[in-house]
Amino acid sequence: xxxxxxxxxxxxxxxxxxxxxxxxxxxxxxxxxxxxxxxxxxxxxxxxxxxxxxxxxxxxxxxxxxxxxxxxxxxxxxxxxxxxxxxxxxxxxxxxxxxxxxxxxxxxxxxxxxxxxxxxxxxxxxxxxxxxxxxxxxxxxxxxxxxxxxxxxxxxxxxxxxxxxxxxxxxxxxxxxxxxxxxxxxxxxxxxxxxxxxxxxxxxxxxxxxxxxxxxxxxxxxxxxxxxxxxxxxxxxxxxxxxxxxxxxxxxxxxxxxxxxxxxxxxxxxxxxxxxxxxxxxxxxxxxxxxxxxxxxxxxxxxxxxxxxxxxxxxxxxxxxxxxxxxxxxxxx
Ligand SMILES: [Zn+2]
Numbered sequence: 001x002x003x004x005x006x007x008x009x010x011x012x013x014x015x016x017x018x019x020x021x022x023x024x025x026x027x028x029x030x031x032x033x034x035x036x037x038x039x040x041x042x043x044x045x046x047x048x049x050x051x052x053x054x055x056x057x058x059x060x061x062x063x064x065x066x067x068x069x070x071x072x073x074x075x076x077x078x079x080x081x082x083x084x085x086x087x088x089x090x091x092x093x094x095x096x097x098x099x100x101x102x103x104x105x106x107x108x109x110x111x112x113x114x115x116x117x118x119x120x121x122x123x124x125x126x127x128x129x130x131x132x133x134x135x136x137x138x139x140x141x142x143x144x145x146x147x148x149x150x151x152x153x154x155x156x157x158x159x160x161x162x163x164x165x166x167x168x169x170x171x172x173x174x175x176x177x178x179x180x181x182x183x184x185x186x187x188x189x190x191x192x193x194x195x196x197x198x199x200x201x202x203x204x205x206x207x208x209x210x211x212x213x214x215x216x217x218x219x220x221x222x223x224x225x226x227x228x229x230x231x232x233x234x235x236x237x238x239x240x241x242x243x244x245x246x247x248x249x250x251x252x253x254x255x256x257x258x259x260x261x262x263x264x265x266x267x268x269x270x271x272x273x274x275x276x277x278x279x280x281x282x283x284x285x286x287x288x289x290x291x292x293x294x295x296x297x298x299x300x301x302x303x304x305x306x307x308x309x310x311x312x313x314x315x316x317x318x319x320x321x322x323x324x325x326x327x328x329x330x331x332x333x
Pocket of ligand 1: 089110
């Protein structure tokens, strides 16, 4: 089996095409799976991504050389065929298929297998080697149905309205924030967003998505009773929250599936909403690629690679700079 994608100190390297996928150090040419900060970093000579990712990349990384591809549109680099397929993670997120001399590898970036209503749904891509994440690669992770989550979040908001409190929900500014915005019933009340979320909302609209009506939190607004505010996790515990008092807080994260996480993070409520695949999602996705070899890049890498090895795959785990979903961080996910 040829090593189409190598792991070196800069990231995932496609030697035959002399291009990197999601490099963590500056390189000449980068293919970017999606615009979260642990996959899309500053300083690349040129960026190639699915075209919906470009408005996000520009807002996060500033001026640069950006080239967009459609899903399923192939390009050739030095005789290597590169094609992007939807990974269902966030708008514009792509798996990268690399084909060369009869060999096919797919680098998934981050992915989820359920349809979130804003991202093009995950598409299984046949390959010989599949490079997967394993952020939630333990059997305990099992996501509720979207309808259940939608009901939970609106019910929580309604209860807070009844108590004349503001509802503050913490969610990553790219992807999850917009997904939650679309889950909310806009007839219940006013929806506000933090400036970081507003910036990503604008990028979504530029990328062609339609979002529910929202307002951006302004210093001059004071009455937030009954309103709902979507803020990045970095706002948790910050003085910025003062203006919403009295309020109730909720965290939207796959980690809310684990006992004790909500309490340890001092939020009132947790919603098990993740943009990553759960245990079943990971296993189904890998099976559907038909891959013989699986390389696990982040999450429960060692445990998950061992599980795969015991189940008929040639599986290894590698060390990378990807973070997956973390609770309180620099908004990477
Ligand atoms: Zn991500």
